[in-house]
Amino acid sequence: MDFMNLLKSVEALLYELVSWLVFYPITLWRCIRRPLAMFDYAQRELTGPPENQFADALSPPIFLFLSIALAHMIDIGLTPNQDTPIGLLADTRNLLVFRATAFSLLPMILAVQAVRQKNQPLTRATLRPAFYGHCFLAAPFVLSVDLALTTGHLATEATYWVGTLIFLAGLIWYQTTLTGWFVTHRGVGRVRAFARAALHILLGTIAMFLLILLAVAPQVIAAWKEIP
Structure with missing residues (x-):
């Protein structure tokens, strides 16, 4: 019985992974072509039963993570000899998780602002709809930034x-x-909307820069201490 359960788990995992190959380009095209419609789509999907949510697209956080992972793999493939990050980020898995966390600050900042402006309590339930919607909006931009950095390398x-x-x-x-x-x-x-959008991008960039500093600070401090 345990073996059959394992097979069913592998079957479900394999289907989910392969389905990403189909729904990732579909979701990306829909986000690029009609981003605001995809934002509203995310809001509507979260009101339905969990098993029926995002049946014809990827879940927004998964979509954002896959965009970062795709750019990361392209970066490694095209520039295999680039300098390796130091410390915790030297591990590829840690670096990928860190990049996903850093870029997720863009939708998270706007999601927090959206909850506050509605005078709602800041909880996981109230934060999720805006965060999911903004993941759809941020993913194409994040992909372009990563691809631009890879090209620059x-x-x-x-x-x-x-x-x-x-x-x-x-x-x-x-x-x-x-x-x-x-x-x-x-x-x-x-x-005013243009100014607020520009301010958000600036704040998100600053937040990501500070997160990078926090990640590399212990290694930098240790290196300074070793200097005679």
Whole structure:
């Protein structure tokens, strides 16, 4: 009986993994093409039974994580000889989890703001809908940033410009998407929405930078202590 249960678990896991190959590009295309509709889709899906949620797309956190994992694998494949991070981040699995956590700060900051602006208590239940929705909005931008960094690691003039174009395209898309979100869901004017979107991207960048500093600080301090 235990062996049959194990087989059923393997069957379910294999199906889930293979289904990602189908639904990841579908979800990515839908997010790029109609990001605000995907935000609303995430809100609606969370109101249904858990077993029926996101039946025709990936769950937003999984979608965001797979976007980061895909960019990470492309980075390793194209630039295998780049410098290895130090300390805790030297392990590939730790580095992937760290990148996922860092980039998840973008949707999390907006989710916390959304809960506060609705005067709701900050709980897992109230935070989840906004976080899930913003994972859909952040994933294409995160993918563009990672791909731009990977292209830059190739260290040629042509790839530098390609990386810059990829980053600018992702940044413009995310800025435009967030501006539309603030207009639609917060009812503010377009100029104010543009400013708030830019501020959010700036705050998210600062938060990620601080997280990186916290991750590498112990190793940097240890290295300084070893200097005679």
